[in-house]
Amino acid sequence: MNYKQWIEESAPDLIESLRGCVQIRSVYEEDGSGFPFGRGVQDCLNYMLSLAAEMGFATYNLDNHLGWCEWGEGEEMVAVLGHLDVVPEGDGWQMPPYEGRVQDGKIYGRGTMDDKGPTVAALYALKALKESGAKPTKRIRLIFGLNEENGSADMKYYAQKGQQTPVFGFTPDGEYPVINGEKGLVNAAFRCRYAQPGDLVLTYIKGGTAHNIVPAEAIVWLQCPPKLAEQILQRPQTAEICRSRTATGIEIKALGKGAHGGTPQEGINAIGLLMQELQALPLAPELAAKVNFMAARIGTEYDGASLGIAQKDEISGPLTLNLGTVEGGENGFEVKVNYRYPVTKSFEDCGPALEQQFAEAGFEKTWFSHKKSLYLPPESELIQKLTRVYHECTGLEATPKAIGGGTYAKMMPNTVAFGPIFPGDEVREHKPDEFIEVTRLIENAKIIAAAMYELAK
Ligand SMILES: [Zn+2]
Incomplete structure (x- = not known):
């Protein structure tokens, strides 16, 4: 049987399998269960492994850090990397987040698009190839990742344990x-300390929720004599800064605009605004020096210009920088930053210069993580094959694109992100009422099957 026909006829089963998967709340949790990523994530892995086994595939569980199923013969292996963990549902849902409700041609629920839908579609794609009588020369391994949303410790474990590297791979967790x-x-996080002799004392500062989100709000409490508080209240009014009296001094709130950390130009950084406001106040000298550094070298910038690390390339555009959080009080504060450098550049082009400036300003580095940029030229074999598959399946133009985000592709050699979102489709990952259209689910299964075969034939 033709693999496309098999997928079409199996659509009701595919939908039911996805619904079952969505009904398991596989959010990362330190729940004392003994499983590396918590009970929910583990249950979801077991669910997928038994589904794969029922379909007749060999399955493997790598110490509960991730699992896979595999089909075919040959020394070499082609990998498809999906993930079963999901971000928490959050607020604002009209639909039940863990029911898998099918309504008006859409399947709703956390993970339907990111990334359970594409992963279940990939399992059916593999089965469709098997049923079609195809005889690929390489093995096809469908990997069920479990920690994509929280640092990809699963893929690090895979590499650490010396598991096989694919000759080609893709992860349906990005875009077509x-x-x-x-x-x-x-x-990175940086911490500073200071003493505050004198009349004006910062007792609390907090802003932002995560390093990779542009902070919409930041707040500071200052302790000071009534006369000084009065002077600060008299400062010129702006829409972004709200000042109010407290029992011991004054509270200042900065209002920015939230955005994803990968597109900081769409937001306004509230911590930057707050630092600029604080810069104008008669703070104790040690604190003033730290605040001046933050206000002058970053402030509301998102391109690293005043840090001297602004750079860009033709393929992926400019370096972006986000000052994500600040938290501290009387003796010190800590800031977390997230920056993304262009695909043809390296950490050496920006990281050391940034770190040196924080160090010179008296900050100590307290946290650091780095994932290298990834770039495969359009003429490379993997990109050629995948763009051809996409074009043949959809009839659409297939120009590869570069993004600011990070997928499993960074964690596995010879791998790129391919699908599942189509150009122009609404972005719904990590949002309330996440969904996948039934037609898009089926289309994904067909494209994934075609890509598996093209890479493994
Ligand atoms: Zn994802």
Whole structure:
């Protein structure tokens, strides 16, 4: 049987399998269960492994860090990387987040698009190839990742344990046509300390929720004599800064605009605004020096210009920088930053310069993570094959694109992100009422099957 026909006839089963998967709340949890990523994630892995086994595939569980099923013969292996963990449902749902409700041609629920839908579609794609009588020369391994949303410790474990590297791989956890470039991704935290002799004392400062989100709000409490509080209240009014009296002094709130850390130009950084406001106040000298550094070298910038690390390339655009959080009080504060450098650049082009400036300003680095940029030229074999598959399946133009985000592709050699979102489709990952259209689910299964075969034939 033709694999496309098999997928179409199996659509009701595919939908039911996805619904079952969505009904398991596989959010990362330190729940004392003894499973590396918590009970929910583990249950979801077991669910997928037994589904794969029922379909007749060999399955493997790598110490509960991830699992896979595999089909075919040959020394070499082609990998498809999906993930079963999901971000928490959050607020604002009209639909039940863990029911898998099918309504008006859509399947609703956390993970339907990111990434359970594409992963279940990939399992059916593999089965469709098997049923079609195809005889690929390489093995096809469908990997069920479990920690994509929380640092990809699963893929690190896979590498650590010396598991096989694919000759070609893709992860249906990005966009079509294909993502051939991902910016380098750096997260870092810096802490400073200070003494505050004098009349004006910062007792509390807090802003932002995560390193990779543009902070919409930041707040500071200052302790000071009534006369000084009065002077601060008299400062010129702006829409972004709210000042109010407290029992012991004054509270200042900065209002920015939230955005994803990968597109900081769409937001306004509230911590930057707050630092600029604080810069104008008669703070104690040690604190003033730290605040001046934050206000002058970053402030509300998102391109690293005043840090001297602004850079860009043709393929992926400019370096972006986000000052994500600040938290502290009387003796010190800590900031978390997230920056993404262009795909043809390296950490050496920006990281050391940034770190040196924080060090010179008296900050100590307390946290650091780095994922290198990824770039495969359009003429490379993997990109050629995947763009051809996409074009043949959809009839659409297939120009590879570069993104600021990070996928599993960064964690596995010879791998790029391919699908599942089509150009122009609404972005719904990590949002309330996440969904996948039934037609898109089926289309994904067909494209994934075609890509598996093209890479493994
Ligand atoms: Zn994902």
